[in-house]
Amino acid sequence: PLEIADRYMKSVFEMAEESRETEKLSQELSAVKEAMAERPKFLDLLQNPFITREEKRSLIEGMLGPTSSRLAQNFLNLLVDKNRIDLFPAIMDRLHQAMNQKRNVEEAVVVSARQLHPSILQLIQKALETAIKKKVLIRTEQDSDLLGGLQIRFGSRLIDGSIRAKLNALYHQLSNVKV
Helix, strand or coil, X not given: CHHHHHHHHHHHHHHHHHHCCHXXXXXXXXXXXXXXXXXXXXXXXXXXXXXXXXXXXXXXXXXXXXXXXXXXXXXXXXXXXXXXXXXXXXXXXXHHHHHHHHHCEEEEEEEECCCCCHHHHHHHHHHHHHHHCCEEEEEEEECHHHCCCEEEEECCEEEECCHHHHHHHHHHHHHCCXX
16 A cells, blocks of 8 residues: 555656646645544545545535645545545655655654753754754654653654663663672
C-alpha cells in the first residue's frame, strides 16, 4: 500500500508543479487531512459503498470549500473513485516530505520536560540550521519523564541530552563496575 501511496503522491506533486499550484494544493489537502483527523466519520462516509459518488463528491466539495483548486478536488475524487481514500493520510505524509525536500526544509521535534521559552527554541533552530545547512521548522512536545534537558529528533537522527538518558548511562556504567 505504501508503494501505491507513493505513486499517487508523485502524480499529484508533478501535476501541482506543472500548474505552479504546489503550495496551494499542499495547504488545501493539509486542511482536509486535519479535518479527517478531527472527524474520523468523514473518512468512513467516503469509503461507504452505500453512498453514491455524487454524494461523496459533494462531501469533498463541502470540505474543500468553494475557492479550492480543481486539482485538489479532482485528486480527492480520484482517490474516492478508485477506493484509495484510505491511503490519503499516507499520501499526505509523503507529499509533505516531498514539499520539504523541494524547499530544502528539515523538520525537527524538540522534546522537553517543560515548555521552552521561544528564545531557546530560536537558538536551537539556528544551531540546527547551521549544522545541517537547511531551513529548520521546529515542533515542540513535552514529556515529563525526561526530568530535564532535551531530545531533538530530525530526519533519522536523535540528539538525546535528557537527564533521563544521562541517568540511564550512569546506571549502566555503575552496574558494570566490579567492586
